[in-house]
Amino acid sequence: MKKHFLAITFLINLFIATISNNLYAQNSSKEAIVKVEGEVSKTLSLRISDFEKLPHVDAVMKDRDGKNQQYSGVPVIELLKQAGVTLGKELKGENLTKYMLVRASDGYEVIFSLAELDPAFTNRVIILADKKDGKPLENGVGPFRLVVPDENRPARSVHEVSHLIIRFAKD
Numbered sequence: 001m002k003k004h005f006l007a008i009t010f011l012i013n014l015f016i017a018t019i020s021n022n023l024y025a026q027n028s029s030k031e032a033i034v035k036v037e038g039e040v041s042k043t044l045s046l047r048i049s050d051f052e053k054l055p056h057v058d059a060v061m062k063d064r065d066g067k068n069q070q071y072s073g074v075p076v077i078e079l080l081k082q083a084g085v086t087l088g089k090e091l092k093g094e095n096l097t098k099y100m101l102v103r104a105s106d107g108y109e110v111i112f113s114l115a116e117l118d119p120a121f122t123n124r125v126i127i128l129a130d131k132k133d134g135k136p137l138e139n140g141v142g143p144f145r146l147v148v149p150d151e152n153r154p155a156r157s158v159h160e161v162s163h164l165i166i167r168f169a170k171d
Helices: 002-029 076-082 093-097
Strands: 033-038 044-047 057-062 068-075 098-104 109-113 127-132 145-147 161-168
Touching: 033 076, 044 076, 057 127, 068 076, 068 145, 076 127, 076 161, 093 098
Parallel strands: 033 161
Antiparallel strands: 033 044, 057 068, 068 127, 098 109, 098 161, 127 145
């Protein structure tokens, strides 16, 4: 009886693994896209193949256990520049009320003021990563992850980023 139970359990697990792998293959065949939109002069839709061609930098971030992790990606500020977001000398007065909403594919959202991203205000470089330790990000984390170095908690280092949306706080 116990042998039959183990055999049936093995077959069920094998069946579930096969279905999971097939679903992952179907989902990964669709090329990932991240969008930069909202208060921009040019909406961007970057496929992973476009994203990989952009200049990358490295960033180190601590995980929940305090271990350093090495990521590679594009500085968010560079993506915002490509989209024509108000930055630099123009980021003053009313424009200082602009923020970036980061949205994940599961609906998780966090915000950053534009001043937190602009090198005129900060030395910290926040990246949109597509690699960890030289390899593509694993399923459930990527294909895009926001990496925010030097924060005490990784709560704003969003997994599966799908949108960077620029808005005015007064809206």
